[in-house]
Amino acid sequence: MKLFTGLKKIREFEKRQLPFLRSIFDFDIVIEIGYAEEQGQSLTLKQLFLLNICSRTTVRRKLARLIEQGIVIRRKRANDHRASLLEVSPFGVKLLSKYGGTLSSISMSHFQ
Numbered sequence: 001m002k003l004f005t006g007l008k009k010i011r012e013f014e015k016r017q018l019p020f021l022r023s024i025f026d027f028d029i030v031i032e033i034g035y036a037e038e039q040g041q042s043l044t045l046k047q048l049f050l051l052n053i054c055s056r057t058t059v060r061r062k063l064a065r066l067i068e069q070g071i072v073i074r075r076k077r078a079n080d081h082r083a084s085l086l087e088v089s090p091f092g093v094k095l096l097s098k099y100g101g102t103l104s105s106i107s108m109s110h111f112q
Contacts, residue, residue, distance in 0.1 A: 006106050013102050017095060020069045026062055028053045033072060034088045034096070042085035044077075071095075 014021065021027050032051055036043040048063070049056050063086075066072040071092040077083040088096070 009106055010103060013099065018099060020066060020071050023062075025054045025058060026066065029059065029062055029066065030071060030088060030092065030096070033086045034093070037087060042087065044083050044085060046083075048086065 021030065028051075029048065032048065032053065033043050036047075045059075045063070048059060053059060054062075063072060067074055070089055073087045073089045074084045075087065077085055
């Protein structure tokens with residue numbers, strides 16, 4: 001398969017299965033939260049701001065939408081209720097795992 005045919009299939013999957021990831025900033029926010037989880041850490045809102053993904057206002061707005069859609073979960077820290085910990089929800093992980101599998105299968109079979 002040709003390059004743009006594979007890219008078109010990837011983009012179609014994104015539109016159909018990942019409508020909550022409307023921009024590169026949405027992707028970056030979810031990826032950074034999930035990456036921290038994979039490293040055995042929890043990301044706070046302040047730490048997310050410090051990553052300079054985009055402006056604080058934009059991060060707040062996009063994070064609120066991701067939380068509302070059930071992709072990200074905000075939990076209060078057990079020992080300090082002032083700080084919130086961010087996690088990718090099981091639903092979000094499931095969708096993104098499916099996306100990763102789709103990317104792998106398309107890249108392995110179509111871009112060689």
